[in-house]
Amino acid sequence: MPISTPSNRVADYGDDADHFAHVLDCLFVPAVEAAGFEPWLPTATAADLIHAEFCRGLCQAELVLVDLSGLNPNVFFELGLRTGRDGPTCLVCDDKTDPIPVDVGIWNFHRYDSTLRAWKLEGEIAVLADHLRASARRSAGHNTFWQRFGVADPEHPPEPVPLRFRIPARVNDPV
Numbered sequence: 174m175p176i177s178t179p180s181n182r183v184a185d186y187g188d189d190a191d192h193f194a195h196v197l198d199c200l201f202v203p204a205v206e207a208a209g210f211e212p213w214l215p216t217a218t219a220a221d222l223i224h225a226e227f228c229r230g231l232c233q234a235e236l237v238l239v240d241l242s243g244l245n246p247n248v249f250f251e252l253g254l255r256t257g258r259d260g261p262t263c264l265v266c267d268d269k270t271d272p273i274p275v276d277v278g279i280w281n282f283h284r285y286d287s288t289l290r291a292w293k294l295e296g297e298i299a300v301l302a303d304h305l306r307a308s309a310r311r312s313a314g315h316n317t318f319w320q321r322f323g324v325a326d327p328e329h330p331p332e333p334v335p336l337r338f339r340i341p342a343r344v345n346d347p348v
Contacts, residue, residue: 174201174240174248182243185269186287193242196267199289201238204301208309210236231255236309241277242267242287252277259319261312263305280317281308 178192186192197214205212213230231237231254239252239262255262264282266273273282283304286297311317 174238175243175245179243192287193240195289196240196242196285196287199294200285200297200301201240204298204305205238207298207302208305210305210309227251228254231260232258234260236261236263236305236312238263238265238305240265240267241273241282242270244270244274249277256316256318259316261309261314262316263308265301265304279321281311 175193202212237255267287
């Protein structure tokens, strides 16, 4: 998830410079716990190499909650790592982020209310907890990306389809 709120987006989130920290504390952690999982927070102490902690979590977690909000490049990189490891994911995105890139927009993801309004938060937590449980159940221990495209075992993908066109030797050669 985005760790910080980009300065050019603070106004979009009610002038809350710590918006994504609040999403983590007020929505994600309670929903993860309500879904029956133990949250691992994307933080590290000063003595830890934060990248090593992220990679360890991405590789070892039973399920990874991926927040696509703000279309953060680091989040997409981490989603790619998790997908490559064939680990189950649960995708979410706030209601302020559009459009979701087509590459991941075809995956099942949940949109959450970014306002974190107190009178809506309990319902948001319950819906997100349901989405987490459904993501875990649907994935059956694997990443649904591979299932969607018919690759049962990402370690042994199907043979590539041979190319059926000729690449010209020079720019002006006909194809």
